[in-house]
Amino acid sequence: MGKRVSSASFITFSPAKIVFGYGSSGDVAEEVKLLRGSNCLVVTDPGVVAAGLLSAVEASLTTGGVSFVRYDKVEPEPRSHIIDEGAALYREKRCDVIIGIGGGSSLDVAKGISVLAANEGSILDYVGLNMVPHKGAPMILLPTTAGTGSEVTRGLVMTNEAQHVKCVVFTPYILPEVAVIDPELTVSMPPIVTADTGMDSLVHAIEAFVSTGATPMSDQWARKAIGLIGRYLPVACAKGSNREARYQLCMAALLSGLAFTNAGLGAVHALAYPLGTEYHMTHGRTNAIMLPHVMKFNLAGNPSKYRRIADLLGKDTDGLSDLSGARLSLDAVLDLLAAINVSCVIGDYRIPDSDLDLLVSGAMKQQRLFVPNPRDLSEDDVRSIYLHGFNPNW
Ligand SMILES: [Fe+2]
Known part of the structure; x- marks a missing residue:
């Protein structure tokens, strides 16, 4: 009898690089430099700031000589205009790398800003499957919860406030260059x-x-x-x-x-x-x-x-x-x-x-x-x- 051979064909998407381990968020500046960045937009929410979860990342950037601007207006179930405003700030400050740090909402907003760094208009223009024509700005994503998996996914979820509905931008272009998963950032979760x-x-x-x-x-x-x-x-x-x-x-x-x-x-x-x-x-x-x-x-x-x-x-x-x-x-x-x-x-x-x-x-x-x-x-x-x-x- 012949040996059974598995024959399923499949395609797998994932980020280019995954860095995992306690303390890994303290090495973010190195990742920025490997991406040839020098001026980051740090995308997060007020809860992450209040919990002190930015300190390791921002200390790494400061020590590493990487400048950064903080955008901390992310809200739960983010409305699309939060992404549009972040993208305007990214352009105004002439940033070259996006660092998203937080729960799924912060990471999704970071992904949306990345899209708009290379594509005109509002993020609502790109809702659906593979509607994004150009790869956006490089991203490093750091989750502070153990849940959404947004740091490794091809989707971002936001609220279309006019239609009162959740909608999704789905494209491989929003996989980050680097996912940094530091369990230390999750230890203080209630x-x-x-x-x-x-x-x-x-x-x-x-x-x-x-x-x-x-x-x-x-x-x-x-x-x-x-x-x-x-x-x-x-x-x-x-x-x-x-x-x-x-x-x-x-x-x-x-x-x-x-x-x-x-x-x-x-x-x-x-x-x-x-x-x-x-x-x-x-x-x-x-x-x-x-x-x-x-x-x-x-x-x-x-x-x-x-x-x-x-x-x-x-x-x-x-x-x-x-x-x-x-x-x-x-x-x-x-x-x-x-x-x-x-x-x-x-x-x-x-x-x-x-x-x-x-x-x-x-x-x-x-x-x-x-x-x-x-x-x-x-x-x-x-x-x-x-x-x-x-x-x-x-
Ligand atoms: Fe989910």
Whole structure:
């Protein structure tokens, strides 16, 4: 009998360089010089400044003789004009490298400014897949949370304030030249931020793993990330100073970011977005809320992979059918949410069920995320998933 040969063809995108480890943010000036930069725009938000998380980066730049201008107007769920204003500052100050430091919003704004450094107009002109004609300014991205994976992804998410909707610029041109992941920057995250961003990361890994666009490489990353998050997220929420847990969760966020930027996301993100735009909840929390409800619906779409998720999260699926094993992945996620004190009942967030139509219409605007989802969704399906979110019946 001949040897079995794997034959799947696939393409993988990633940043040119990933620097990972405690203390790595203190070497940013070297990275700027390798990019032949001398005048950086540091893009961040007021919370990062207040937490003192810029100090290592700015000390490195000062010591290294690199000048910089700070742009710290980034807001949660950033509106498009925040990117446009940052790009105007980049041009006015004649910067040559962008350093994004913060959560997903800061990194996404940095990516948008990079686009506008080489392309005219507003960032809203480039919404969609591969709509950016020219590669933008070089970027170094440093996450301060272990969640979004934005430092390694091809997408940026922003709010179109006029249309009151989340929109995405998706292009390989916004992969950074360098991603610098320093777990030290995440150690001071409070438990609630650790929980929300960690759940975002878990959703990235799970959605990538069950996606119709999954590749052998994205599967490797997703599997590793799921196992790490299941093991270390409760630990980091319970004891934020646990440096091993912080290290492993940064690793998981990186791997899940690489996984989903290559495999795609799914219905959890689609149904989570309206909770973010309508009620100004964090992206991670909205994903955490919707994950088990969407999983319950999705199980039949890829039972063998959901069974594997159950294994990775510590459940014993030996001797079970794929569907029975898959069901245990749901139990594992509910156990994890309980361990980190996160409710997945929509009503617990003061959202009235009379807003159901608003949620359904918001989710239906995210059709692009339905494409890689392992099970097709109709509008009625979306409605029943939200109804389950209001009145869970596990
Ligand atoms: Fe996400």
